[in-house]
Amino acid sequence: MEKNWTPVTAAKGVEQALKIFDGKWKLVIMFHLFGGQVLRFSELEKAIPTITQKMLIQQLRQMEVDGVVRRIVHAQAPPKVEYALTDWGQALCPALDALLKWADLRENHDR
């Protein structure tokens, strides 16, 4: 199932992929959730002390809409909401590793 990538369409494809984990905090959130971690809203808040509530909920919502994060609501008082990565979200990990390895190459040949 090959695709006919032109420079433009390929770039757009990557951009669309990037948009999904773009935003100042999405990567941090994902790395906290990699490996099947399931965390409450307040736990994420504690784990990322410098994030504001607004940003945390905003980024989580977008990630939920995009299908990388699953939202688990427990009907309780007080409210309890947990977040986890979807299978697709977990699947991003190798690609990010590839980026990290690429970044490491820089030192070898640098300028």
Add this chain to the structure above:
Amino acid sequence: MEKNWTPVTAAKGVEQALKIFDGKWKLVIMFHLFGGQVLRFSELEKAIPTITQKMLIQQLRQMEVDGVVRRIVHAQAPPKVEYALTDWGQALCPALDALLKWADLRENHDR
């Protein structure tokens, strides 16, 4: 040579990698240069009709500083300047492929 990634440091590492090809036009430029293409400033301009001169030169400059693009100046009148990817820049291609493949997975299990 293993590293001890915490969620935060891993995220920062990826972010630094991302910054290098972040910007509205850098990916388009790179995909035009993948495979060892060497293009003049004016050729890039023609290849990307919707970009402005300001943006083209701005993005190229940043990419040059970051070490993904090489600038080749020919001492001539009229001026002739060519741009090509560095080895390190070329090495990004597989990582971008990984991202494209990840994006394709979405359809299989979707939401």
Add this chain to the structure above:
DNA sequence: CTGCATCCACCTTGATACTG
């Protein structure tokens, strides 16, 4: 505890005109 609304500052991009 979880989440929403508002206001504000900054940064990136775009349009345009100009130069060696």
Add this chain to the structure above:
DNA sequence: CAGTATCAAGGTGGATGCAG
């Protein structure tokens, strides 16, 4: 041809206060 300078506009994130 290759690049610079200036100004305006939109989007993103941060601070804060309020609500179910």
